[in-house]
Amino acid sequence: MARIFIYSSNQIGTAMAGPAIRCWEFAKVLGHTHEVFLIAPQATTRQAENFTILVLNDPSYKKLFPTVDVILTQVLGCVLAWKAKRYGIKIILDAYTPTPLERFEQFKQETLPIRQAWHHQAINQLILGFQLADHIICASEKQRDLWIGFLLGQRCFGPSHYEVDASLRHLIDVVPFGLSATAPKKDGPGLREYYSFQPQDSILLWGGGIWNWFDPLSLIQAMKLLHSSHPTIKLVFMGIKNPDPSVKEMKMVQQARQLADTLELTNQTVFFNTGWVPYHERHNFLLDATIGVSTHFEHLETRYAFRTRMLDYLWTQLPILATQGDTFAELIEKHQLGKVVAYQDPVMIQQAIIELIDNQAEREKIKQRLSSISKQFQWQQVIKPLDDAVIQLSHQPKKSLSLQTVKALLKYSVCQLKAKAVQKTCQMF
DSSP: OOEEEEEOSSOOSSSOOHHHHHHHHHHHHHTTTSEEEEEESSOOOOOOSSSEEEETTOHHHHHHGGGOSEEEESOOOHHHHHHHHHTTOEEEEEOOSOHHHHHHHHTTTSOHHHHHHHHHHHHHHHHHHHHHOSEEEESSHHHHHHHHHHHHHTTOOOHHHHHHOTTOTTTEEEOOOOBOSSOOOOOSOOHHHHHTOOTTOEEEEEOSOOOTTBOHHHHHHHHHHHHTTOTTEEEEEOOOSOSSTTSOOOHHHHHHHHHHHHTTOBTTTEEEOSSOOOGGGHHHHHTTOSEEEEOBOSSHHHHHOOOTHHHHHHHTTOOEEEESSSHHHHHHHHHTOEEEEOTTOHHHHHHHHHHHHHOHHHHHHHHHHHHHHHGGGBHHHHTHHHHHHHHHHHTSOOOOOOHHHHHHHHHHHHHHHHHHHHHHHHHHO
């Protein structure tokens, strides 16, 4: 049994976004066989059954740190890296979010110097994490290919690693986002009660936040095309305000709401939930829906992303309508789990919606296929490579702080200071 610290960079609570959910579920599964502590950035009232929640400024956290065998983190900063290496703690980096690619879209409206500064910060963070990590996990084989290229470019592996395992699975492996093994059952109010929908209404559910790299605009335009002929089809965006107060509202939220207002669809056939559905209540919303939707643009983030909301669609057996180009689009097409549409094509989206809504028999077949494919994504199943890595690393001897680590930390600190200086300079003008 290993003692593990799992770090969440997002707020832990009743309402959680994808990164926090991933940490929570990792802690739940690993907690069955290891002593697990989930480290939250802020205080929370939420309780856990088989693991302990600690806050960074908690005295217990500081006292326990030297006794830890393995830390798992999505972001490796200078302070955490220094402490881990000082005490010989093994580091597992969870690289399931391609942050530099998200930043391209997130800060697209900023000036070029600011965009470059954010990009440099993200790359510097990755370099530090990949250089100092003892093991790396990511969410898909496509992501793994991306990160192997990055590791190769940073000279993070060589012949000695290849001799141990020519596949490099001992260095970087795939742990996708998962879903619960317990079948969901409605036990509270959902979409139909919340919005007073009628029994004959068909509901398209956008099951998460609206980020800049998504394309809700084409979907809303498709709803305008459907408005006169199919007024009983409703579209609900399940979350607008991220539950983590440190995450600012993205520009795409404003654009989506403005478009719905302009097309006179808001609260007619297009609905925005301005809050965030609590994690333990989300199934009531999902089970009321007819189709799960996710549309995005054609760019690098799309190619390497792993849409966490899709797992909820699998869990609740929702036929999926999604844009082409990402890992889930390939899965949908391969296993016939719904419809895949072209980028920014409202007409094609409209046609796909009609085909799914009007063919109940096909939707039932899709649900059966979803039930079958979802078993391979259950948390207990997907987490096995992570559990194997924890066991292997916890049995290795603890190494003392090396000169190579000190050099990496110093280089990272200098690069981050330069990037922050550029940001401050740009903000002054």
